[in-house]
Amino acid sequence: MNGSWGFPEGASAAGMEIDRLFYLAFWLTGVCFLVIAGVLIYFLIKYRARKGHSAYYTHGSSKQALLFTLALALAVFVLIDVNLAYHDHLAWEKIWSVPKDLSNAVRVEIGPKQFEWHFRLAGADGKFKTEDDILSVNELHIPVHTPIIVALSSRDVIHSFFLPNFRIKQDAVPGIVTNLYFKADKPGTYDIACAEHCGLGHYRMRGWLVVESQDEFNQWLTEPLEETEPTAEWGWEWGARVV
């Protein structure tokens, strides 16, 4: 099912929910399209102008026509609109509802700037604003099967943190903090892309998300820092709102 439209390889259970919702929408709209196109082509052939054939005079303003119109409107509303909204609601609850128990969650602060992804993790002590904070550019390591809570804020223009394999994205807006929650179910190295036009280097604002086992992750936490640049004073330890 996954391969037919060539979605990127899925790496989370939540992402699969989105694929399922997509296929529901695909069937609904597909049927609509086939009906419209089918009727259109059938009518074009059947009622083409030819000798001995003349048009039937009607304004379609009869009571039957009105009832038919209302019935169609109702059908579209219930079968498509309400149906999609309901399933969207279910999927949203599954994907975005943050679990109550966050004791083992990994928190990440992402402060992108033109055209780099800057990540900050709390380090071994689990606290930000301490000596062992992990700073990393364009490469984020996370443990598999662990809830990841992200806080985003941009250091210049708007960027959008996009994980195609997880089917999620969240804008990083200067001046405010936005949040994102996800969980990886498959180890591997995945693309991080910027989805919001952020300037001439937008196309190369690429990062790597490395999903690895808890041990490998712990090992990574102890590796020396690549970045020494001081980071902006924002994030959980500084209060959620940036001014």
Add this chain to the structure above:
Amino acid sequence: MSGHGKESFISRFVFSTDHKVIAIQYLITGLLFLGFGGAMALLMRWQLAFPWQPIPFIGHLLFSSSGGFLVPEHYPMLFTMHGSIMVFFAITPILLGALGNYSIPLEIGAQDMAFPRLNMMSYGSLFLGSVLITISFFMPGGAAGSGWTIYTPLSSSTTTSIGWGQDLLILGLALDGVSLLMGGINYITTIVKLRARGMSLRRLPLTTWGLFFSAVLNTVWLPLVVAALIMVLCDRRLDTAFFTAGPLAPRGGGQALLYQHLFWGFGHPEVYILILPVWGLVGDLLSVFSRKPAFGYAATVISMSTISVLSGVVWGHHMFTSGMNPLVGKAFMFLTISISIPTAVFFLNWLATLWRGSIHFTTPMLFALGVVFVFAIGGLTGLYNAVQTIDVYIHDTYVVVGHFHYTLAASVLFGAFAFIYFWFPKIFGREMNSFLGKLHFWLSLVLLNAVFFPMILVGLRGHMRRIADATGYTFLQPVQNLNVWMGWAALFLVGSQLIFFINFIVSLFAGRKASSNPWNAASLAWTTSSPPPPENFEVVPSVYRGPHEYSAPGSGDRDWMTQSERGSSATTFAGKETAVSVPVTSGKLGIWVFLVSEIMLFTGFIGSYIVLRLGNPVKISGLQVLNIPLLAINTGVLLTSSLTMALSLRAVQMRDYVNLRRWLLLTAGLGSLFLMIKFFDYLHMWESGFTISSNLFGSCYYLLTGFHALHVLSGIVVILCLWFASRKPAFWTVAEGRVEGSGLYWHFIDIVWVILFAVLCLI
């Protein structure tokens, strides 16, 4: 109206007030920019198919400095200007400017627009705008590169959008906005006031209805984006920070997302502004060429109005990933997907119009049917973008690009072509070649799907929009073949449009002479000669029936009855012959429509002020900073001027010449006094260190009151013009309407001041 024939070339074709000539000016402008925008699309498709490779043939001409290939700076300019030009300078002029101007007076039986000189200025404003965006390509730093959406803070900071290209684009769009507002005032007033005897609202062609709703949406929503763009310009050049926040902002207080709300508040209605006339046109053309009345006329018009209302409350679906509260997102999602209900009614009525018809496959009919087909894809793919959870994945990917190319590029462009092929004989008195027209249709239909459908496919694979090069990403490795395919398909698609341009130009000079009604159509435009005389109709027609009377029983050997012929079956369709009586003069209606747009402009400014102030933790009260007694005195001055303005209207009504001039002069004098006090207030505050860039409150204060002062200034100019005009006796025939209209504007300015004074002090 007389004397058109004796005028010089300049006054006849350049500074014409004839709606038909102005329509042709719009059409030519739109077609030129259509070609321009198409060429830019080809450069982009080349870059995506073969990143950073030298462009064959033309590369060295265009990009000699880089050695014939694009550099990263170029690509954002290309997609920014492609989008802006296609939306505002190609499609809008063709559909609103040309179709609107040409068809409205002819279809409703009017001799011209309600305000012909305003109409001329409307094109002039668009022309100036198009000059500005054209020169923006040659500015140091190049054209604008922040996307047609001009998202802040990328656009609003001169460190991230260097040079003057961005400023020129904003000014060009603002001029286009002014042009559209003037057009909107004209379209609304003309449709309401200038209908021929018997042209009841139920007898308007659907195209006219579409244009009417489109003009209403423009009047209401366009001022919001104009307000936002002016604030972006202030951020760029006056060192304010309305939309810049975070480290880029010199001082805190700005809100980047506020711009998105204002932009999409207009931006989403904009797609309906463009598609509504097309929907109407399709309804009319399916009827003409099925030789059958449009099915469910009333239901179609009601659906149009429903969508017009809904279009104003769905903008949030562009911002699902911006950090919006999920509950708010759900409301926006539900409102958005419920647009599928009126849309379904359109499809039902279009298909039912074909049902049991006698379908003639002329070129305009093919394009109208093409709209039904491509809009089905465009509309249905819209559902994916509207559903919040799916959108979180596909937002800002090529799914979105494919979707809006199906709706805006394919559907609207097919509508534009249907319009041109259908109206060409009426406009130019010659027929277009029908073989070339059909060839153009079939090639366009196939190639357009060959370009736009793969966009959706690569989007589903995650291909971000606005990236110059997809080859660097692991997950995008499989799409590069499709990018190459789209490059070739786009080349052929743009190439196939040459058939249209050749057909257009050759038919203009060598096409077969057209009769007055080559399509056997029933609406009023087809009862006059092709091309119509300057006054449109030799005798202003009376209307006896609806616009779609085809194949009515008892219509004799013809299968149609024009709206203006008095036949035995004159009462076959409901509605009586009645004179159009709307109890308001054209001038007054025009002023009211104008005031609605002014109200929306100030709503944009004042609303932004409130949002920015409430969101800013640094509280500066207007009561501490402002010179309240001085402002209170100034308020008194302005309110007194409202009284003198009211007295001048009373003087007109009593035919009191002397007092009218006295009161007018006094009003202008009080207005000037207000401005002088304002000036000294500014001067004093500025010298004491409170400038437009001091803090958020300063920026807002100078922006709001400065804009208001400009309105006062223009009000004074209008009143002084009245004062000068009132010296001539001829003035008295129009005096009451003029004074009343100016009075409305003046009172509006005063009310705005009172509101401004209150919010500046209280919030």
